[in-house]
Amino acid sequence: MKNTMKNKVDTCPVFLFVSVLGLLSMFPVLSAERHSLTYIYTAFSKPVQSPGLHEFTAMGMVDQKMIDYFDSDLNLKVPKEPWMEQNMGKDYWKMGTESRQSKQKWFNVNIDILMKRLRQNDTDTHVLQWLHGCETSRSTASMKFYRGVDTYSYDGNDFLHFDDGHGVWVSSGAAADDTKRKWDGVQTLKDYTKGYLENECLKWLEKFVTYRQKQLQAAPSPSMFMFAKKSHTETSVILTCLATGFLQRQVELEMRRDGRLLTAQDGVRTSNVRPNDADSYQIRNSVEILKTDKSLFTCEVLHRESSLSVATTWDRKLPNAASGLTYVGVGVGLVVLVVLGVQPL
Incomplete structure (x- = not known):
């Protein structure tokens, strides 16, 4: 063949x-x-x-x-x-x-x-x-x-x-x-x-x-990003977790606060799984939190059938007061979140 x-x-x-x-x-x-x-x-x-x-x-x-x-x-x-x-x-x-x-x-x-x-x-x-x-x-x-x-x-x-x-x-x-x-x-x-x-x-x-x-x-592990952007409330930020580049459609994306799973009752919103251009998928979850919250926020993408498990931790970087952008580094250098579809408010 x-x-x-x-x-x-x-x-x-x-x-x-x-x-x-x-x-x-x-x-x-x-x-x-x-x-x-x-x-x-x-x-x-x-x-x-x-x-x-x-x-x-x-x-x-x-x-x-x-x-x-x-x-x-x-x-x-x-x-x-x-x-x-x-x-x-x-x-x-x-x-x-x-x-x-x-x-x-x-x-x-x-x-x-x-x-x-x-x-x-x-x-x-x-x-x-x-x-x-x-x-x-x-x-x-x-x-x-x-x-x-x-x-x-x-x-x-x-x-x-x-x-x-x-x-x-x-x-x-x-x-x-x-x-x-x-x-x-x-x-x-x-x-x-x-x-x-x-x-x-x-x-x-x-x-x-x-x-x-x-x-x-x-397959290569998906890329994981965890970042904050401005909220409409001055004392809060929108914390987002993005997993992208995975081949499995039926994945789960979990956000945790000090180990406790955050759900829709905590205000978590999800994009659900969406296709990328290159025959792979992405998903993102977001939740509004206080800027002063000192808890440990983590995120993990799971696909139990293939034993896929990739996790990341929020580094507590807050959005720049002037532009509303956060810059994050994940292995390959700095990625501007505008490229990831996160626009300033």
């Missing part, structure tokens, strides 16, 4: 007319104790003359972050994460490409079937989507199956889904009743679907999470 393979796709497709986000809402943002693996397939009934859209698109996602990608113009399954490219061999990508090409043909056939069943003509563009995958819960060092999803939508509406608990297909309307009867009549298909969701999907997810953990553990 060449190192340039991942770069053959410069940007993710923008699904202007397709509710991919709606499909992903079936797997809400997960905590560090849960993980999900999902595959999303989108096929149009004819070529779409719009930038970023392809007649057929497929992608794999771990915890809602893309790990592989395929479209009908690229015609290759490619990695979208370094750890996927590094750990999955040439045969994996070759077989994956062949599988996606086969699925594209299956979608073409079945869109035609649905259009004829619904008496639709070729004038309008129609779209068929399939999402399937699994979600796990973590117990001690192992993962346990939590739930599986296998669902189809047509023209943005629910069409058919698999009830994993009862092992049957469920239609969402008369248009899907024929498909339900046919698929329920094939026991092998139901057994395979249930087996994939509860077993094979889980095995792949555990493997992918392990690869990702190794990358995270080897």
Whole structure:
């Protein structure tokens, strides 16, 4: 696998007319104790003359972050994460490409079937989507199956889904009743679907999470900044902790006063995790404190899954009375906080 393979796709497709986000809402943002693996397939009934859209698109996602990608113009399954490219061999990508090409043909056939069943003509563009995958819960060092999803939508509406608990297909309307009867009549298909969701999907997810953990553990530590700026109250300052440059999205940022965790009840405000430009993330917490408070203020960013823990301590430097700026040094010299987005009042 060449190192340039991942770069053959410069940007993710923008699904202007397709509710991919709606499909992903079936797997809400997960905590560090849960993980999900999902595959999303989108096929149009004819070529779409719009930038970023392809007649057929497929992608794999771990915890809602893309790990592989395929479209009908690229015609290759490619990695979208370094750890996927590094750990999955040439045969994996070759077989994956062949599988996606086969699925594209299956979608073409079945869109035609649905259009004829619904008496639709070729004038309008129609779209068929399939999402399937699994979600796990973590117990001690192992993962346990939590739930599986296998669902189809047509023209943005629910069409058919698999009830994993009862092992049957469920239609969402008369248009899907024929498909339900046919698929329920094939026991092998139901057994395979249930087996994939509860077993094979889980095995792949555990493997992918392990690869990702190794990358995270080897990644450079995030940069930590703790600084004060002016408050609207003369006797107070706004103390801020900023962690930036980490690869993990599900992190926790904790501010402490003499060892006691500060919370929203203490007035802590958070930006929540936000993306940086370079495929990393940042988060900041702030709290208003008295200038005269002599307590020890510390801040720590945590990602329990990868054992990430980086802490810093406020050096008690107050903002300059004239400019409202604080200068902080963290290893690489002085950083003006204006660059970090902290503007004078």
